[in-house]
Amino acid sequence: MKFKLIRPTLETPFHIDWAWFDRNHLNAESFVRGQLCYSCHQRFEKGLAVEEVDHIDPETGEVIRMDSLRESILAHCQMQPDYLAPDVPVMQAILRVFLANNNQPLTAVGLSQRLRRSDAETLLRLLTASGVQNGVVPVKL
Secondary structure, three states: OOOOOOOOOOOOOEEEOHHHHHHOOOOHHHHHHOOOOHHHHHHHHOOOOOOEEEEEOOOOOOEEEEEHHHHHHHHOHHHOOOOOOOOOOHHHHHHHHHHHOOOOOEOHHHHHHHHOOOOHHHHHHHHHOOOOEOOEEEOOO
8 A cells, every 4th residue: 555645835734742752752741831921831840730611712602621731821921922932943933833722733924924923834834844843733534
């Protein structure tokens, strides 16, 4: 059986593959914790437990179960003006965009529109140049 590798394009959707962390013996919780804003990071450092919580999607009203780290990013961190500041490295900013949109797939074009600092072609090169970074991979269709 032959497999055909398809090179990602500007319209290829990407997302965070949480299983990538396990396969690479990395702790996804530590990765997410590192993306918290300063005030949320302080709350968890002072003993706030990481636990399963209900997050209510403000647009749909849907209740989604998730860990309290990701819920903090959705409910608070992403609203902070420095969350996607220009001094945040681009690959870290890409990870933060996916965390802030609850890991909904985005293309390089969509990422470029959210980041407003890199063109889509540059982001696509970064996403595909040197293997998987931060668990961000093309969505398997």
